[in-house]
Amino acid sequence: AAEDAALIDEIKQLLIERDAALVAHYYCDDAIQQLAEETGGCVADSLEMARFGARHDASTLIVAGVRFMGETSKILSPEKRVLMPTLEATCSLDLGCPEDEFAAFCDAHPDRTVVVYANTSAAVKARADWVVTSSIAVDVIEHLHARGEKLIWAPDKHLGAYVQKQTGADMLLWDGACIVHDEFRAQGISDLLKVYPDAAVLVHPESSQSVVELADVVGSTSQLIKAAVELDNQQLIVATDRGIFFKMQQAAPHKQLYEAPTAGNGATCKSCAHCPWMAMNGLENLAAVLRRDPSEANAEEVFVDDDLRERALKPLTRMLEFNR
Ligand code: CIZ
Ligand code: SF4
Numbered sequence: 206a207a208e209d210a211a212l213i214d215e216i217k218q219l220l221i222e223r224d225a226a227l228v229a230h231y232y233c234d235d236a237i238q239q240l241a242e243e244t245g246g247c248v249a250d251s252l253e254m255a256r257f258g259a260r261h262d263a264s265t266l267i268v269a270g271v272r273f274m275g276e277t278s279k280i281l282s283p284e285k286r287v288l289m290p291t292l293e294a295t296c297s298l299d300l301g302c303p304e305d306e307f308a309a310f311c312d313a314h315p316d317r318t319v320v321v322y323a324n325t326s327a328a329v330k331a332r333a334d335w336v337v338t339s340s341i342a343v344d345v346i347e348h349l350h351a352r353g354e355k356l357i358w359a360p361d362k363h364l365g366a367y368v369q370k371q372t373g374a375d376m377l378l379w380d381g382a383c384i385v386h387d388e389f390r391a392q393g394i395s396d397l398l399k400v401y402p403d404a405a406v407l408v409h410p411e412s413s414q415s416v417v418e419l420a421d422v423v424g425s426t427s428q429l430i431k432a433a434v435e436l437d438n439q440q441l442i443v444a445t446d447r448g449i450f451f452k453m454q455q456a457a458p459h460k461q462l463y464e465a466p467t468a469g470n471g472a473t474c475k476s477c478a479h480c481p482w483m484a485m486n487g488l489e490n491l492a493a494v495l496r497r498d499p500s501e502a503n504a505e506e507v508f509v510d511d512d513l514r515e516r517a518l519k520p521l522t523r524m525l526e527f528n529r
Pocket of ligand 2 (some may be wrong): 230273295296297298324382383385386411446480481482483
């Protein structure tokens with residue numbers, strides 16, 4: 206803990222020296238979220254992270270999250286230097302939707318509007334008509350469906366199925382999943398509800414349909430935090446990355462939060478309900494990336510080439526303007 210305190214002081218000092226703002230996702234470890242908060246950065250979902258970064262006047266953004274979040278920040282703030290604690294932090298949805306296979310899928314269905322989830326590479330976004338996050342997916346698809354458009358949806362099949370059910374839209378779904386949310390199990394949640402019969406169940410729609418069906422509230426990370434505050438229930442069973450407990454408990458200090466059970470529960474589970482890529486963001490690599498001489502190349506800097514950037518910016522801008 207003493208070592209952590211020294212590291213934290215060093216990082217705070219370096220953020221000032223480098224004119225840098227720390228932008229962290231809700232799924233990062235508590236120490237990172239706390240630092241972002243204490244240094245005037247932000248803790249948010251991917252949409253709000255990108256917005257915050259673009260608005261902030263720092264010349265450097267440190268994006269603690271996963272690769273696509275760094276890319277989105279760079280696309281929206283090309284004049285800023287975007288660094289990450291490690292560029293190796295990726296996402297099973299991004300990995301499961303390679304650019305070439307996705308382009309072939311789109312080419313096979315030229316009559317369909319292409320909607321991709323924010324959890325994709327810049328190259329996949331560049332192929333899309335729309336980018337959405339889970340907080341606005343239903344609203345955007347409703348809007349496109351009302352205009353009579355037929356859709357391609359990628360990459361998360363669970364979120365896609367959920368949105369399809371909510372809107373009745375004609376959607377062809379890519380077969381991708383989040384390795385964290387895919388692990389929640391309806392049976393485990395039903396069993397936990399027997400122990401806490403008054404609990405409300407909060408579910409992120411990257412979870413499977415059987416889990417979504419048990420939910421009192423289905424929503425994005427920000428929407429689930431809001432629900433935790435507003436619901437009368439004192440006990441909450443939460444089916445999303447447990448990194449969210451840091452902000453949720455802060456927002457609803459008197460409520461009891463329980464992790465929804467996963468398939469891997471028990472002795473075999475090293476990191477149930479916690480994204481292994483989000484967990485790669487630590488104090489050590491955060492400090493290391495800031496210590497490097499800012500006049501030299503930084504191995505953890507995010508670049509998006511200009512042509513790709515321009516193409517990916519279009520569907521991202523549509524999302525931001527839709528959501529204003
Ligand atoms: O699961 C994720 O990576 C989420 C929820 C990303 C986001 O949009 O904040
Ligand atoms: Fe990707 Fe899932 Fe990790 Fe989010 S929690 S970054 S969707 S693997």
